[in-house]
Amino acid sequence: MSDFFCKAIIITALPILFFCSACSRLPEALLKAPIQTGTASEAHGPWYGELQRPEMQPPDQYKLDAAEATVIFEDNDIHHNNRAGISIRGSQPIRISRCRLYNNGTGGIRAFSQAHIYLDNSSIHSNRTGGIDMREGRLLSIRRTSIFLNGEGGIRVQGGYDHKSITARTEVDIRSSRIFMNRQGGISIKSAPTCFTTVTLAYSAIFKNNKAGIRIEDNTWLNAWDNVFTRNLTAGVAAASPSGTIPVLDLFQNRISFNHGAGIFITAGKTGTYGISNNWIYNNYRVGIGCGLEDSPFKNRTHVAILHNTIVANGAGTIGAGIRDDSGGAVVVQNNIIAWNVRTGIMVGNCQDASYNLLYANGEVSDFDKDDTSAYLFERLQYAGCPSTGTGDLIEDPLFSAPDQYDFRLKEQSHAQDAGNEIDTPYFLQFGKTDMGSLYVPPDLYQTGFYREGSCK
Amino acid sequence: MYHSNDCGFFKCCLAFLLFILLILPLNQAHSAKNQDPCDRAWKLINNGIAVWDNSDRQIELFEEALALCPDLLEAKLRLGKVYSNRGELDKAAIKFQEIITDVMSNDYFMTRPGSKDVLHEAMLSLAEVYRLEGRLDDAEDQYSRTLLLFPHSQAAQNQIQYVKKRLHRYDNALPPRYNLLTNPTFTRISGFCLPKGKFLIDAQYRFWTQDGSVTTDMLDNPEALFPPEEREVKIDLWIAGLRYGITDDFSIGVIGRYFRRKLKLPARTFSPPFPSAPSLSLDETNLKVSGLGDTIIMLKYQLLGKRQTRLSVYNLLSIPTGDEHAHDSDQSITRTIPLGSGSFDDTPGLAFTTAFNSFITNVNISYRITDGKNVGDEFNIGTALSYSYKHTVFTSLELAYRWRGKVRIKQEAENFTVTEKSTSTLFVAPGLQFIVFQGLKLEVGVKIPAIKPDKGWAEDYVFSAGISKAFF
Numbered sequence: 001m002s003d004f005f006c007k008a009i010i011i012t013a014l015p016i017l018f019f020c021s022a023c024s025r026l027p028e029a030l031l032k033a034p035i036q037t038g039t040a041s042e043a044h045g046p047w048y049g050e051l052q053r054p055e056m057q058p059p060d061q062y063k064l065d066a067a068e069a070t071v072i073f074e075d076n077d078i079h080h081n082n083r084a085g086i087s088i089r090g091s092q093p094i095r096i097s098r099c100r101l102y103n104n105g106t107g108g109i110r111a112f113s114q115a116h117i118y119l120d121n122s123s124i125h126s127n128r129t130g131g132i133d134m135r136e137g138r139l140l141s142i143r144r145t146s147i148f149l150n151g152e153g154g155i156r157v158q159g160g161y162d163h164k165s166i167t168a169r170t171e172v173d174i175r176s177s178r179i180f181m182n183r184q185g186g187i188s189i190k191s192a193p194t195c196f197t198t199v200t201l202a203y204s205a206i207f208k209n210n211k212a213g214i215r216i217e218d219n220t221w222l223n224a225w226d227n228v229f230t231r232n233l234t235a236g237v238a239a240a241s242p243s244g245t246i247p248v249l250d251l252f253q254n255r256i257s258f259n260h261g262a263g264i265f266i267t268a269g270k271t272g273t274y275g276i277s278n279n280w281i282y283n284n285y286r287v288g289i290g291c292g293l294e295d296s297p298f299k300n301r302t303h304v305a306i307l308h309n310t311i312v313a314n315g316a317g318t319i320g321a322g323i324r325d326d327s328g329g330a331v332v333v334q335n336n337i338i339a340w341n342v343r344t345g346i347m348v349g350n351c352q353d354a355s356y357n358l359l360y361a362n363g364e365v366s367d368f369d370k371d372d373t374s375a376y377l378f379e380r381l382q383y384a385g386c387p388s389t390g391t392g393d394l395i396e397d398p399l400f401s402a403p404d405q406y407d408f409r410l411k412e413q414s415h416a417q418d419a420g421n422e423i424d425t426p427y428f429l430q431f432g433k434t435d436m437g438s439l440y441v442p443p444d445l446y447q448t449g450f451y452r453e454g455s456c457k
Numbered sequence: 458m459y460h461s462n463d464c465g466f467f468k469c470c471l472a473f474l475l476f477i478l479l480i481l482p483l484n485q486a487h488s489a490k491n492q493d494p495c496d497r498a499w500k501l502i503n504n505g506i507a508v509w510d511n512s513d514r515q516i517e518l519f520e521e522a523l524a525l526c527p528d529l530l531e532a533k534l535r536l537g538k539v540y541s542n543r544g545e546l547d548k549a550a551i552k553f554q555e556i557i558t559d560v561m562s563n564d565y566f567m568t569r570p571g572s573k574d575v576l577h578e579a580m581l582s583l584a585e586v587y588r589l590e591g592r593l594d595d596a597e598d599q600y601s602r603t604l605l606l607f608p609h610s611q612a613a614q615n616q617i618q619y620v621k622k623r624l625h626r627y628d629n630a631l632p633p634r635y636n637l638l639t640n641p642t643f644t645r646i647s648g649f650c651l652p653k654g655k656f657l658i659d660a661q662y663r664f665w666t667q668d669g670s671v672t673t674d675m676l677d678n679p680e681a682l683f684p685p686e687e688r689e690v691k692i693d694l695w696i697a698g699l700r701y702g703i704t705d706d707f708s709i710g711v712i713g714r715y716f717r718r719k720l721k722l723p724a725r726t727f728s729p730p731f732p733s734a735p736s737l738s739l740d741e742t743n744l745k746v747s748g749l750g751d752t753i754i755m756l757k758y759q760l761l762g763k764r765q766t767r768l769s770v771y772n773l774l775s776i777p778t779g780d781e782h783a784h785d786s787d788q789s790i791t792r793t794i795p796l797g798s799g800s801f802d803d804t805p806g807l808a809f810t811t812a813f814n815s816f817i818t819n820v821n822i823s824y825r826i827t828d829g830k831n832v833g834d835e836f837n838i839g840t841a842l843s844y845s846y847k848h849t850v851f852t853s854l855e856l857a858y859r860w861r862g863k864v865r866i867k868q869e870a871e872n873f874t875v876t877e878k879s880t881s882t883l884f885v886a887p888g889l890q891f892i893v894f895q896g897l898k899l900e901v902g903v904k905i906p907a908i909k910p911d912k913g914w915a916e917d918y919v920f921s922a923g924i925s926k927a928f929f
Contacts, residue, residue: 316615340622365622404623
C-alpha cells in the first residue's frame with residue numbers, strides 16, 4: 001500500500017514539476033502584454049466618417065450574430081500548445097471572445113469543415129504557422145481583433161477544396177481588426193471553383209505583412225471598404241485566378257500606401273457594383289493599380305472599373321505607373337486623379353476606355369505649360385503610348401490640400417472639382433458631386449476602428 | 458525487505474522533487490531580477506508593438522525600454538515613430554538624428570547586427586519628418602544621403618522622385634525616356650502618325666544601276682530600229698521629305714525627288730533589215746538627263762493605336778512634276794529617259810508598326826495605280842524587322858516583294874515604243890541606323906535583289922544613305 005502511495009505521489013509530482021518549469025520559460029512580456037488599448041488618434045482631424053458609409057452586406061443566409069453561438073470561450077489565454085490553440089470542426093457555432101492565443105505550435109485557431117467561428121476582442125499572435133487557418137469552414141466572423149507576428153500568415157482561408165466537402169459557401173467577415181507583421185500574407189483567401197467565398201473587410205488595418213495585405217484567388221468575392229493597407233512587402237491587395245474562376249472585387253474608400261509591390265494588383269478579376277473606387281493609392285513602390293501580367297498567356301481575364309481614385313507618387317527607380325494594364329481585358333479608367341507617379345500616369349491597352357481623368361507630373365517631368373514647346377512630351381509621358389488625351393481629361397496640377405502631408409483632398413480652386421463624369425449609380429450619387437479623384441477621405445492607420453470596447457484581462 | 462528498500466528509493470526521489478519544487482520559485486525570482494536589462498527592454502518593445510496605437514502608454518513602454526538599455530537603437534526608433542505619428546515632429550526628428558549620429562560615429566553600433574536596418578529606417582524617417590514639415594529641400598538632401606548609403610532603397614527612390622518633382626527639379630534630370638521607333642530604310646512608312654503640330658524632315662540619297670535589253674518582241678515597230686539593244690542605266694536619286702501632324706491621328710507630308718539618270722548603250726554594230734543598206738557601227742553611247750522627279754503628297758490616317766502597335770492607311774498622290782519627255786542625244790542617237798510618269802498616280806496602302814521590347818516590326822502594303830505609260834502599276838509588300846540596341850543603334854533586315862505591271866515607254870525621237878512585260882522581284886535589304894543626337898538619325902542600307910526577272914528592267918544593288926530629324 002505504501003509503495004502504491006509513494007508511486008502515486010511521484011507520478012503526481014512529476015507533471016507539476018514539468019508544468020512549473022514550462023511556466024518559467026513563458027515570456028513574461030507576452031503574458032502581460034496589453035493587446036488593444038488607447039483611443040483613436042485625433043491628430044488628423046475629423047475626416048473620417050464625414051460621409052455616410054454604405055453598409056455592405058453580401059447577400060447571405062448566415063447571420064453574423066454571435067448570439068447564436070453555443071460554445072463560448074471567454075477571457076482565456078491559450079498558449080504554448082504543441083499544436084493549435086483551438087481546433088474546431090463541425091457546424092457548432094463557437095464564440096471566442098477576449099482571448100489571447102499565442103505561441104502555439106501550429107496555429108492560433110485551426111478550423112475545418114463547416115466551422116462557425118465568431119471571434120472578437122482577441123489577440124492571436126506569435127503562433128508558429130497561421131494565426132487563423134480555416135479550411136472548408138462556413139463562417140469566420142472577426143471583430144476588433146489583432147492578428148500579428150504569426151509565422152505563416154495572419155488569416156488563411158481555403159474554401160471547399162475537398163471535393164467531398166458539403167460546404168458550398170464560405171463567409172469571412174472581418175471588421176475593426178488589425179492584421180500586421182505576419183511573416184507571410186496578412187489575409188489569404190482561396191476558393192475552389194465549386195465553392196463560393198464571400199469576404200467582407202471593413203474598418204481594418206492590414207500592414208507590414210511579409211507578403212500581400214490581402215490576396216484572394218478564384219471563386220471569391222471581396223468587399224473591402226474603409227481599410228488601410230500599408231507597408232506590406234508585396235501588394236496591398238492582390239487578386240488572381242490559378243484555377244480559371246475569376247474573383248470579384250469591390251474595393252472602395254481604402255487607403256493603400258507604401259506597399260513594396262503594387263497598391264492593387266489584379267492578375268485576373270472583375271469588379272462588382274462599386275468597383276475600385278474612392279481609394280487613395282499612394283507611394284506604392286511598383287505601381288498604383290496593376291492589371292494582368294505583360295507576358296502572361298492568360299489574357300482577357302480582367303474586367304475592372306477604376307473610378308474616382310486618387311493615385312499619387314507610385315513607383316521607384318525607373319518603374320511605376322499610376323495605372324498599368326497588361327491584361328488585354330476591359331479596364332475602364334474614369335474620374336481619377338493620377339499625379340506624380342514615377343514613369344507614367346496611365347498605361348493601358350485600350351486608350352479609349354480612359355476618360356475624365358486628371359493627370360499631372362507623371363514621368364520625369366514636374367512642370368506643365370501647355371503653351372511650352374515641351375507640352376507635347378509632357379502629355380505623352382502622362383499616357384505612355386495612348387495617341388492622345390482621353391475625353392474630358394485634364395492635364396494640370398490637381399491642387400491637393402497638402403500633398404506633402406499625404407492629404408489629397410482638393411483645394412477649392414482645383415479644376416478637378418465637378419470636372420468628372422457623373423456615374424449614375426446610387427453609390428456615387430450619394431456623394432452629390434462629380435469631382436475627379438476620390439470623393440471620400442479614407443481613414444488612416446490610426447482611424448481604422450480597431451480600438452476595442454473591452455480588453456482581454 | 459525488498460519492499461522496504463524500494464519504498465526508500467521512492468522516498469528519496471520524492472524528497473528530491475519536493476526540494477526542487479521549493480527552490481524553483483526562488484530561482485525564478487532570482488533569474489528575473491538578474492535578467493539582462495536589454496532582454497527586458499526587448500520585451501517591452503514587443504509589448505509596445507502589440508499596443509500600436511500611438512498612445513502615452515506606448516511611449517512609456519518604449520521609454521522604459523530605452524531607460525533599461527540606452528544602447529537599444531530599436532527602442533529609440535520606435536519612440537521616434539510614435540512621436541512622428543502623433544505629430545510631434547520635433548521630438549521625432551531628435552530621436553532619428555540621435556540614431557544616425559550613434560550609428561555613423563561609433564563602431565560599436567555600426568558593427569552590431571541589424572544596425573544597418575535601423576539606420577536605414579532612421580534616415581528615411583528623418584526625411585519623412587522633413588517632408589511632413591514641408592522642408593522639401595532638407596527632405597531631398599536626406600533622401601539623397603539615404604540613397605548614397607542604401608542605393609537600392611525603394612522607399613528612398615520613391616520619395617526622392619516625388620520631392621524633386623514638387624521642387625520642380627525633375628525636368629531633364631535624366632535623359633529623356635521617349636524612344637524613337639525608327640522606320641527601316643526601304644519599308645519607309647510607319648504605322649505611327651506624327652503627333653499634332655510636330656514635324657519630321659528627312660533626306661536620302663540612293664544610287665543603283667539597272668540593266669536590261671530591248672528585244673524585238675518588246676517593240677511595237679521592230680522595223681524602225683536595230684534591235685536588240687543592251688542598256689545600262691545608272692541612277693542617282695535624292696529624296697527630301699517633310700511630314701507634319703495635323704492631328705494626332707492624321708499626318709500629311711510632301712516628298713520631293715531629284716533624279717540623275719545616265720544611260721549607257723554599249724558599242725555595237727547593227728545589220729539593217731534591208732540587205733542593200735550598209736551596216737552601222739556605233740561607239741559606246743552615253744546619255745544623261747537630270748531634273749526633278751514626280752512629287753508625292755502623302756496623307757496618312759491612323760486607324761488603330763495601342764501603345765506601340767499602330768495601323769494606318771495612307772495614300773501617296775504622285776504629282777507629275779518630273780519631265781516625262783526628258784531626253785538626250787549622243788552620236789545621233791536620241792533616247793527619251795523620263796524623269797516622271799507624266800500622270801497623276803495614286804498609291805493607296807496600309808502601314809503597320811509594332812514594337813516589343815527591342816524589336817520593331819514594320820509592314821507596308823501598297824498598290825500604285827498608273828496609266829501604264831512610262832511607269833507601270835506596282836504592288837509592293839515590304840516587311841522589316843529591326844532590333845534596337847539601347848535605343849541608339851538599330852539594325853534592320855527587310856524583305857520586299859514587288860510586282861510591276863506592263864509599261865510602255867515611247868521613244869519620241871526615234872518614233873517607237875518599248876513595252877515591258879510585268880515582272881516580279883524579291884529584295885532583301887539589311888540596314889543600319891544610328892540616333893546621334895536628340896532624334897537626329899543617320900542611316901545606311903543596301904537593297905539586294907534576291908530573285909529578279911531575266912528580262913526587262915530590274916535594279917542591281919540599291920545603296921541608300923540618309924539623315925532624318927524629328928522635331929518633338
